[in-house]
Amino acid sequence: MNIDKGNLLYRGKAKDVYQTSNPNQVLVKFRDDITAGDGEKKEVMGLKGYYNSIISAKFFQLLEEVGVKTQYIDLPEPGYMLCHKLDMIPLEVITRNLAAGSLLRRFPFQDGQTFHPPIIQMDYKNDEYHDPMLNDDIILALGLATADDLEEIRQITLKINRTLKTFLEDRGLIFPDFKIEYGRDVDGNIVLGDEISPDTCRFWDRETCDVLDKDLFRKGESGVIEAYQKVANIILDDEDKKKWKLDF
Ligand SMILES: Nc1ncnc2c1ncn2[C@@H]1O[C@H](COP(=O)(O)OP(=O)(O)OP(=O)(O)O)[C@@H](O)[C@H]1O
Ligand SMILES: [Mg+2]
Missing domain, CATH: 3.30.200.20 (Phosphorylase Kinase; domain 1)
Known part of the structure; x- marks a missing residue:
């Protein structure tokens, strides 16, 4: 290298x-x-x-x-x-097309219920506080992002979801949800960082219903x-x- x-x-x-x-x-x-x-x-x-x-x-x-x-x-x-x-923004931006994982433990959704439009959830990336779920007012009060930043993050995230969901569905994969992180570059632009992988997404095989992500590890399979x-x-x-x- x-x-x-x-x-x-x-x-x-x-x-x-x-x-x-x-x-x-x-x-x-x-x-x-x-x-x-x-x-x-x-x-x-x-x-x-x-x-x-x-x-x-x-x-x-x-x-x-x-x-x-x-x-x-x-x-x-x-x-x-x-x-x-x-310069990372300490938000875990989660997009959900389908009810799975922690959402089912926390709220009375049906397993596999679909969301139109998708749900965007923001958690505080902070291990000490165990990544609690935020709302816009808490994000503003903590000074993590401005209202304009949040709107921009939302629009970029929806575009990312549309792009990846179409790409994956064309290849036989269901895309229930994923987590991304943003940061600011030297010019102050909001830029997608971190990773997009089976560690941070759910991928299900449409034909076999096989799980192809970290849920296998979580469940000890x-x-x-x-x-x-x-x-x-x-x-x-x-x-x-x-x-x-x-x-x-
Ligand atoms: N482009 C980037 N520039 C600087 N830092 C980044 C960039 N992309 C990701 N990071 C940060 O680098 C770290 C990546 O490491 P990793 O995913 O192992 O950390 P983590 O265990 O998820 O997070 P943490 O230890 O911060 O709670 C994260 O803190 C992430 O926010
Ligand atoms: Mg990480």
Whole structure:
């Protein structure tokens, strides 16, 4: 890799963020650590970082093509993503097309109930407070974003949902929900950061109803890495597969 990995800026639960010689760029290492339940359940899963990085890169490129500003610059090698350095906004922006997961535990929705329009939920990304759900007034009072920022985040998020949902449905995948994070670049633009992967999305096979995401790990089921590999196989085109030497 012809990118000089500088000092470690931040080590999260699943990724490391390194400085580079360019102060406006960071190198994100996607690690093989997999966690669930506020980090209580923890394991190392070989090749997870590899798959998550190529899956995220594919989604970021797809979103750039429809005019969404993303952190993505390059994938110098699988596992490492060169990104625009962002000042992260501590919001977990969750979009729900279908009722699943924590929404069913917290509210009397029907399992599999569909949402038109989709639900956008914002949680406070703060482990100490266990990522509580926010509303606009709390976000404004905490000074996390302005009303204009929130409206912009909402519009970009709906566009991301439309783009990814159509792309995935065309390939036989149901897209129940996903979580994204935004940050501000040097010019103050709101930019999509972090990752879009089976760690942060739900993907279900429409034909077999197989779960192809981190829910397998949450439930202690087998075939986690095979599911991530399957998502990569479904979304990458032949050129990508050749480039990343994927031999399916
Ligand atoms: N482009 C970017 N520039 C700077 N930081 C970023 C960028 N994209 C993501 N991040 C931050 O880098 C970290 C990624 O690591 P990871 O996902 O492992 O962390 P996490 O465990 O989810 O979060 P945390 O430890 O912050 O609670 C997150 O804090 C994320 O907000
Ligand atoms: Mg994270």
